[in-house]
Amino acid sequence: MPRLVVDRDTCMSSGQCYMVQPRLLQPDEEDIPVPTAEEFPEEDREALMDAVHACPTGALSIQE
Amino acid sequence: MTATDDRTQDPAADPRVEGLRHAPGGYDPTSVDYVADPHEVLRQMREDGGVHVYQAHQGPRVVLTRWADVEALLRSKDVFKDVRKLAPDDPRRVGVLPDENPMASAAPSILGLDAPEHDRLRRLVNRAFTPRAVEALTPRIEEIADRLLDEVAGQDEIDFMEALAIPLPVIVISEMLGVDPEDRAQFKQWSLTMVNSDLRPDDHDRIRRGRAARQAMRAYFDRVVAQRREAPGEDLISALVLAEEEGDRLTHEETLTMLGLLLNAGNLTTTDLLGNGLLALLSHPGQVEALRERPELMANAVEEMLRYTPPVLGTGRTTAHPQEVAGCPVGQHVSVSGSVISANRDPEVVEDPDRFDITRDEIRYLSFGGGIHFCLGANLARNEARLTLERLFHRYSDIRLAVDPAQAEWRGGGAFRGLERLPLRVTTRTGG
Numbered sequence: 001m002p003r004l005v006v007d008r009d010t011c012m013s014s015g016q017c018y019m020v021q022p023r024l025l026q027p028d029e030e031d032i033p034v035p036t037a038e039e040f041p042e043e044d045r046e047a048l049m050d051a052v053h054a055c056p057t058g059a060l061s062i063q064e
Numbered sequence: 065m066t067a068t069d070d071r072t073q074d075p076a077a078d079p080r081v082e083g084l085r086h087a088p089g090g091y092d093p094t095s096v097d098y099v100a101d102p103h104e105v106l107r108q109m110r111e112d113g114g115v116h117v118y119q120a121h122q123g124p125r126v127v128l129t130r131w132a133d134v135e136a137l138l139r140s141k142d143v144f145k146d147v148r149k150l151a152p153d154d155p156r157r158v159g160v161l162p163d164e165n166p167m168a169s170a171a172p173s174i175l176g177l178d179a180p181e182h183d184r185l186r187r188l189v190n191r192a193f194t195p196r197a198v199e200a201l202t203p204r205i206e207e208i209a210d211r212l213l214d215e216v217a218g219q220d221e222i223d224f225m226e227a228l229a230i231p232l233p234v235i236v237i238s239e240m241l242g243v244d245p246e247d248r249a250q251f252k253q254w255s256l257t258m259v260n261s262d263l264r265p266d267d268h269d270r271i272r273r274g275r276a277a278r279q280a281m282r283a284y285f286d287r288v289v290a291q292r293r294e295a296p297g298e299d300l301i302s303a304l305v306l307a308e309e310e311g312d313r314l315t316h317e318e319t320l321t322m323l324g325l326l327l328n329a330g331n332l333t334t335t336d337l338l339g340n341g342l343l344a345l346l347s348h349p350g351q352v353e354a355l356r357e358r359p360e361l362m363a364n365a366v367e368e369m370l371r372y373t374p375p376v377l378g379t380g381r382t383t384a385h386p387q388e389v390a391g392c393p394v395g396q397h398v399s400v401s402g403s404v405i406s407a408n409r410d411p412e413v414v415e416d417p418d419r420f421d422i423t424r425d426e427i428r429y430l431s432f433g434g435g436i437h438f439c440l441g442a443n444l445a446r447n448e449a450r451l452t453l454e455r456l457f458h459r460y461s462d463i464r465l466a467v468d469p470a471q472a473e474w475r476g477g478g479a480f481r482g483l484e485r486l487p488l489r490v491t492t493r494t495g496g
Contacts, residue, residue: 012186014438015195031194050426056438058139 002045003063004035010059017060021051033060078124080386080395087116087127093377099481100474102377103418106406115390122155125399126389127378131410131430133390134378134402138434143381143400144178145437150382150397171317173325179436188307188314189322189440192240192300198443201236205448208235209455217492221466224456224486225339232452233334236444237327242299243288254281255331278324285323289316300326333375334445336482338452341369343486344420345453347469351422355457362457365422366449371408371429372420377481378403379433404430405481462491 004024013031018024024040024047025033040048045062052060090105092098098105106129109116114130128134137143147157174185191197212231216222234248234255257277289305296302304322308314314322345351345365355361380401383394394400408429409417432439439445456463466487473484 012183012436012438013190013194015443016438019195019443027194027196031191031196053426053428056138056432056434057436 001039001041001064002048003039004048004051005061005063006033006035007059007061008032010057011055012057012059014056016054016056017051020054021047024048024051074119080398081117081124081126084115084117084126084392084394085113087118091116091118091127093478096474099377100472102405103409106403106409109403110406110410115392120399123399125380125401126392126394127401127403128390129403129406129410130390131407131413134404134407134430135434137381137389137400137402138379138430138437140381140435142384142387144384145176145381146172146178146181147176147382148172149178149384154397156382156399171315171321173321174440175325175329175437182436185314185318185322186436186440188304189300189326192303193440193442193444195443198447201240201444202447202451204239205232205236205451206455208232209452210459213455213459220490222488222490224342224488225335225483226485228452228456229335229338229342229486232338233445233448234331236448237331240300241323241326242292242297242301247284250284251281251327252331253277255328258328281324281327282320285320289319289323329441332480332482333439334441334448336375336480337366337370337445337449339483339486340373340375340481341366341449342453342456343465343469343472343483344369344373345422346463346465346488348420351420352463354422359454359457361422362450362454363446364424364427366446366453367427367429368420368422368424369449370431370446371414371427373481374405374408374429374431375480375482376431376433377405377479379437379479402430404433459493460490461493464489 006025011032013027015027015031015033018026018033023036024044025035028034048062052062088105088108090098091109109127109129114133115126115128117124117126119125128137147154150157174182177185209228209232212228216227230252231248234251235245238245238248238251254277258274258281285301288301292299292302292305293309296305301323304314304319308316308319345355351365355365378401380399383389383396383398383400386393386395388394389398389400408414408431411417413428432442432445466489472486475482475484
């Protein structure tokens, strides 16, 4: 099952990912996104890709 | 040597860009004709390899027109923005040194810095622009839009730029910064004078006026910062002053530069997003109808406006070392520009890209740039545009262009694309 990985050093806290997919990510107190689950079901793959695309710095990736 | 002489030189004769194709003659970001309708020439360029070179004022410039190449440029760590990395005699430094260019100052803004300096400064202001922070401004932005609409109440023809698109973003950013919104006419004038002088590096009169505007704005912020140090408030200037006083996190010069940037960047681009976006919408009566039936489409409509008619044409970087740019060998310290307006219409990424459709599913665009320089104010701009247009459509039961779209007056030159005027014929909603 796909996992969403956030590279905290690359993230610029633009908030784009949790704006397009608030169900999958939420900001922590430093405004860095944290995935809402360890793993996501297969049917969320497209939504996960949406979040990955939305990141301007390429800080999100999907791992299997 | 004058700029005109420069332009007759063969850019591809420069060994650093040898072998690259020339941009077609119609590609001229400094001309109003190009700004008014750049799409046909950009389509040709995308289909002709997507990598071209042209002679800009200060030497050859590579321009990328395909989505994948523009996005890769914006995220690349092999390019930079800080002109202090160029050789001392490089002509691109002239015009960015404080004495030469009013947009520059003793401390470069985050627009002209690379990691890690950029990141340190950006983090200090980021918090004011997160989705949460911006969402909290919603009622106030609606109030400002309504008040501006009250000021033109009773008129059946209004200039949307003058009535809403120009004043609203300045008022919002002024209030965020904590400066008197009554000074907004002054801010707008400084802002436009500075941008205008930046667009014409060969026009000494404009440069002089721009320099005067920069000095006036600097003196103004110097005063406000001193006041906030005495009596801090909840505003953004107080937050920066606090960061300044907490040690070496922010120098006084950096504070002044940041304030100037926030004021300028918060102005023109949102104004142009509103103007360009409304022009596109009203030029497609079927889309207006769809929006009247489903007002909840407005957020999506703003996304499509950002894609279809962005306020910024493109953004540039400089190669740090010899490298392949979009598959072509390019030498060190070459200017490379990513055409955002072209990438947004790349059929490889966007289906039927020339169609304006506010009901599109996933709307992708590079209008806010990308990489570490991704627009700080993106969430604010989206929110301001959506709320302003919502209030406009709420106030008027009928809104039509009072000009033929083909006769729209575009402002020319530089990286910005926007309208001088947008006259509308409006019918006020009755009974509510």
